[in-house]
Amino acid sequence: MLEPQIELLLVDDDDVDRELVCRLLSAVHVVRAVHEAATAGEALTIAERQRPDCVLLDYRLPDIDGLQLLPNFTRAHIPVIILTGEESPEVIVQAMQQGAQNYLVKNALTQIGLLHAITGAIEKVALRRDVDEKNRQLQRLASALALAEQRERRRVSQILHDHVQQILYSIQMRSQLIGLDAAPDERVRDHLAALQALVSEAIRITRTLTVELSPPVLQNEGLAAALQWLASHMAEHYGLQVTLDIVTDYQGANDDLRMLLFQLVRELLFNVVKHAGVQQASVSLTQEDDTLVICVADCGRGFDASQRASRLDGSRLDGGSLESGSGFGLYSVRERLALFGGHLQMNSVPGQGVQALVYVPREPILPA
Numbered sequence: 001m002l003e004p005q006i007e008l009l010l011v012d013d014d015d016v017d018r019e020l021v022c023r024l025l026s027a028v029h030v031v032r033a034v035h036e037a038a039t040a041g042e043a044l045t046i047a048e049r050q051r052p053d054c055v056l057l058d059y060r061l062p063d064i065d066g067l068q069l070l071p072n073f074t075r076a077h078i079p080v081i082i083l084t085g086e087e088s089p090e091v092i093v094q095a096m097q098q099g100a101q102n103y104l105v106k107n108a109l110t111q112i113g114l115l116h117a118i119t120g121a122i123e124k125v126a127l128r129r130d131v132d133e134k135n136r137q138l139q140r141l142a143s144a145l146a147l148a149e150q151r152e153r154r155r156v157s158q159i160l161h162d163h164v165q166q167i168l169y170s171i172q173m174r175s176q177l178i179g180l181d182a183a184p185d186e187r188v189r190d191h192l193a194a195l196q197a198l199v200s201e202a203i204r205i206t207r208t209l210t211v212e213l214s215p216p217v218l219q220n221e222g223l224a225a226a227l228q229w230l231a232s233h234m235a236e237h238y239g240l241q242v243t244l245d246i247v248t249d250y251q252g253a254n255d256d257l258r259m260l261l262f263q264l265v266r267e268l269l270f271n272v273v274k275h276a277g278v279q280q281a282s283v284s285l286t287q288e289d290d291t292l293v294i295c296v297a298d299c300g301r302g303f304d305a306s307q308r309a310s311r312l313d314g315s316r317l318d319g320g321s322l323e324s325g326s327g328f329g330l331y332s333v334r335e336r337l338a339l340f341g342g343h344l345q346m347n348s349v350p351g352q353g354v355q356a357l358v359y360v361p362r363e364p365i366l367p368a
Helices: 015-026 040-050 066-074 089-097 111-181 186-213 216-221 223-238 255-276 305-312 330-339
Strands: 006-011 031-037 054-058 080-084 102-105 241-246 280-288 291-298 343-348 354-361
Touching (some): 015 111, 031 040, 054 066, 054 111, 066 080, 066 089, 223 280, 255 291
Parallel strands (some): 080 102
Antiparallel strands (some): 280 291, 343 354
């Protein structure tokens, strides 16, 4: 049973209807106060001052339609019960779609019906608020884990580049010196040749891993230089000709954001290779006011964005990476971009290619 702490806002321009509701609620011990308003303007003023636990909202008001007022309460997570003069399915559907928790017909109001509707509406919103908060916590945790993984990839890449590759280069040089300093027999020469081949392969593998984990050019020279390197890489290894239009550059201090933007562009280009059926793509890096805009586009097969929109979240970027085979979902991308105040927009029509637009503030709010 709820304690007598509930404050209600009753919004109805009919004095008789308000009196009826107030009388029915007067004997309900959980209701501490009922604030009355005859217009939408009065209701908004009272709601801002009192913050009611629930709103009883008449469908028809003298200044605006009750359904027009409804979003002001639902955005503030205040439960709303619609009061109607007659049971209209159209009104009920509209009210529920806009966030109302229940509806009551005025000429059928009872004390028990009012109490059940009010307590049910409050519990629904409280439960939804708790679920939303838990979802936000999970999203923050997932994003933090993704950023931690990204930082670890960069750390491992740095170790491979600065230490492991240098050790392998040293082994390669020493094996060459051994062959020059002496006149080894045929068996030793064979072993040295095999050693040279193994070291060369190890260097190739570590160099590839370094690039895939976190290209050194991205850390040393910024996003524009990294995209130029990526265009050459895609042409050399996959035959994809990438036209670059770099009007600006992102040389901000945040390595995580630069790495995220680079990974996203690389993933999108991999999908052009795998799915578009063309060998050309374009990447532009521009600025609109204080927003950095990256556009990756192709003129390939495309897809029906309107039909696929409901299935995009949680899916991979239309197939995933050719190099790693892992890819990362649009949901993950959007969540990580949201950490920096950015967002991703996918536009496509069958037969007319795909346009992916990435927007991120030039001076993003950096995640903790």
